[in-house]
Amino acid sequence: xxxxxxxxxxxxxxxxxxxxxxxxxxxxxxxxxxxxxxxxxxxxxxxxxxxxxxxxxxxxxxxxxxxxxxxxxxxxxxxxxxxxxxxxxxxxxxxxxxxxxxxxxxxxxxxxxxxxxxxxx
Numbered sequence: 001x002x003x004x005x006x007x008x009x010x011x012x013x014x015x016x017x018x019x020x021x022x023x024x025x026x027x028x029x030x031x032x033x034x035x036x037x038x039x040x041x042x043x044x045x046x047x048x049x050x051x052x053x054x055x056x057x058x059x060x061x062x063x064x065x066x067x068x069x070x071x072x073x074x075x076x077x078x079x080x081x082x083x084x085x086x087x088x089x090x091x092x093x094x095x096x097x098x099x100x101x102x103x104x105x106x107x108x109x110x111x112x113x114x115x116x117x118x119x120x121x
Contacts, residue, residue: 027102033083037107038064040099042074044106048087048094062109 001009034040038059045055052068052075059066075093078084084093099106 023102026097027104029081030083030099030102030104033078033081034099034104038066039074040104040107041109042066042071043078043083043095044099045109046075046084046093046095048089048092051092058109 030043034043041059041064042055045058050058052071055071056066056068075084079086079093082096084095086092087094
Protein backbone atom coordinates (compact mmCIF):
# COMPACT_ATOMS: atom_id res chain seq x y z
CA UNK A 1 0.00 0.00 0.00
CA UNK A 2 1.41 3.36 -1.00
CA UNK A 3 1.73 6.27 1.38
CA UNK A 4 -1.05 8.14 -0.46
CA UNK A 5 -3.43 5.15 -0.14
CA UNK A 6 -2.61 4.80 3.55
CA UNK A 7 -3.25 8.49 4.12
CA UNK A 8 -6.53 8.26 2.19
CA UNK A 9 -7.64 5.28 4.31
CA UNK A 10 -6.83 7.15 7.50
CA UNK A 11 -8.72 10.21 6.29
CA UNK A 12 -11.75 8.07 5.40
CA UNK A 13 -11.69 6.54 8.89
CA UNK A 14 -11.39 9.97 10.50
CA UNK A 15 -14.37 11.23 8.48
CA UNK A 16 -16.41 8.17 9.45
CA UNK A 17 -15.77 8.58 13.20
CA UNK A 18 -16.38 12.32 13.04
CA UNK A 19 -19.75 11.79 11.36
CA UNK A 20 -20.57 8.96 13.75
CA UNK A 21 -19.85 11.07 16.83
CA UNK A 22 -21.83 14.07 15.51
CA UNK A 23 -24.87 12.03 14.42
CA UNK A 24 -26.89 12.19 17.68
CA UNK A 25 -26.46 15.96 17.92
CA UNK A 26 -27.30 16.47 14.25
CA UNK A 27 -30.38 14.22 14.51
CA UNK A 28 -31.64 16.15 17.56
CA UNK A 29 -31.05 19.47 15.79
CA UNK A 30 -32.97 18.27 12.72
CA UNK A 31 -35.89 16.95 14.77
CA UNK A 32 -36.08 20.26 16.60
CA UNK A 33 -35.89 22.38 13.42
CA UNK A 34 -38.29 20.30 11.29
CA UNK A 35 -41.54 20.75 13.19
CA UNK A 36 -44.01 19.21 10.74
CA UNK A 37 -44.39 17.30 7.46
CA UNK A 38 -44.11 20.45 5.34
CA UNK A 39 -40.77 21.33 6.93
CA UNK A 40 -39.56 17.76 6.34
CA UNK A 41 -40.65 17.86 2.70
CA UNK A 42 -38.98 21.21 2.04
CA UNK A 43 -35.80 19.89 3.63
CA UNK A 44 -35.82 16.61 1.73
CA UNK A 45 -36.62 18.26 -1.63
CA UNK A 46 -33.75 20.74 -1.21
CA UNK A 47 -31.31 19.06 -3.55
CA UNK A 48 -29.53 22.11 -4.94
CA UNK A 49 -31.29 21.70 -8.29
CA UNK A 50 -34.85 22.69 -7.36
CA UNK A 51 -35.79 26.33 -6.90
CA UNK A 52 -37.96 27.70 -4.11
CA UNK A 53 -40.84 27.82 -6.61
CA UNK A 54 -40.28 24.20 -7.68
CA UNK A 55 -40.39 22.99 -4.09
CA UNK A 56 -43.44 25.09 -3.20
CA UNK A 57 -45.24 23.79 -6.29
CA UNK A 58 -44.46 20.14 -5.51
CA UNK A 59 -45.64 20.43 -1.93
CA UNK A 60 -48.74 22.49 -2.77
CA UNK A 61 -49.76 19.95 -5.40
CA UNK A 62 -50.05 17.39 -2.63
CA UNK A 63 -52.68 19.50 -0.89
CA UNK A 64 -50.39 21.32 1.53
CA UNK A 65 -50.06 25.10 1.13
CA UNK A 66 -46.66 26.79 1.08
CA UNK A 67 -45.19 29.74 -0.83
CA UNK A 68 -41.78 30.05 -2.43
CA UNK A 69 -41.01 32.89 0.00
CA UNK A 70 -41.57 30.51 2.92
CA UNK A 71 -39.17 28.01 1.33
CA UNK A 72 -36.54 30.77 0.93
CA UNK A 73 -37.00 31.80 4.56
CA UNK A 74 -36.60 28.18 5.68
CA UNK A 75 -33.38 27.87 3.68
CA UNK A 76 -31.97 31.02 5.28
CA UNK A 77 -32.82 29.82 8.78
CA UNK A 78 -31.48 26.32 8.16
CA UNK A 79 -28.32 27.71 6.59
CA UNK A 80 -27.56 29.57 9.81
CA UNK A 81 -28.08 26.29 11.67
CA UNK A 82 -25.80 24.42 9.20
CA UNK A 83 -28.61 22.04 8.21
CA UNK A 84 -28.32 22.99 4.53
CA UNK A 85 -25.43 24.31 2.49
CA UNK A 86 -25.28 26.55 -0.57
CA UNK A 87 -25.57 24.64 -3.84
CA UNK A 88 -23.60 25.28 -7.00
CA UNK A 89 -26.51 27.28 -8.42
CA UNK A 90 -26.58 30.66 -6.74
CA UNK A 91 -29.46 31.15 -4.31
CA UNK A 92 -30.22 27.45 -3.95
CA UNK A 93 -29.46 25.11 -1.09
CA UNK A 94 -28.96 21.41 -0.60
CA UNK A 95 -29.32 19.17 2.41
CA UNK A 96 -26.36 17.94 4.41
CA UNK A 97 -27.84 14.44 4.85
CA UNK A 98 -31.13 12.85 3.88
CA UNK A 99 -33.71 12.44 6.61
CA UNK A 100 -33.90 8.72 5.93
CA UNK A 101 -30.15 8.32 6.51
CA UNK A 102 -30.57 10.05 9.88
CA UNK A 103 -33.49 7.81 10.85
CA UNK A 104 -36.29 10.34 10.36
CA UNK A 105 -39.36 9.29 8.38
CA UNK A 106 -39.98 11.26 5.18
CA UNK A 107 -43.62 12.08 4.38
CA UNK A 108 -44.79 11.13 0.88
CA UNK A 109 -44.84 13.73 -1.91
CA UNK A 110 -46.28 13.47 -5.41
CA UNK A 111 -43.17 13.37 -7.59
CA UNK A 112 -44.67 11.04 -10.21
CA UNK A 113 -46.40 13.85 -12.10
CA UNK A 114 -43.22 15.92 -12.18
CA UNK A 115 -41.22 13.00 -13.61
CA UNK A 116 -43.96 12.22 -16.14
CA UNK A 117 -44.06 15.87 -17.27
CA UNK A 118 -40.28 15.95 -17.71
CA UNK A 119 -40.31 12.73 -19.74
CA UNK A 120 -42.96 14.18 -22.07
CA UNK A 121 -40.69 17.10 -23.01
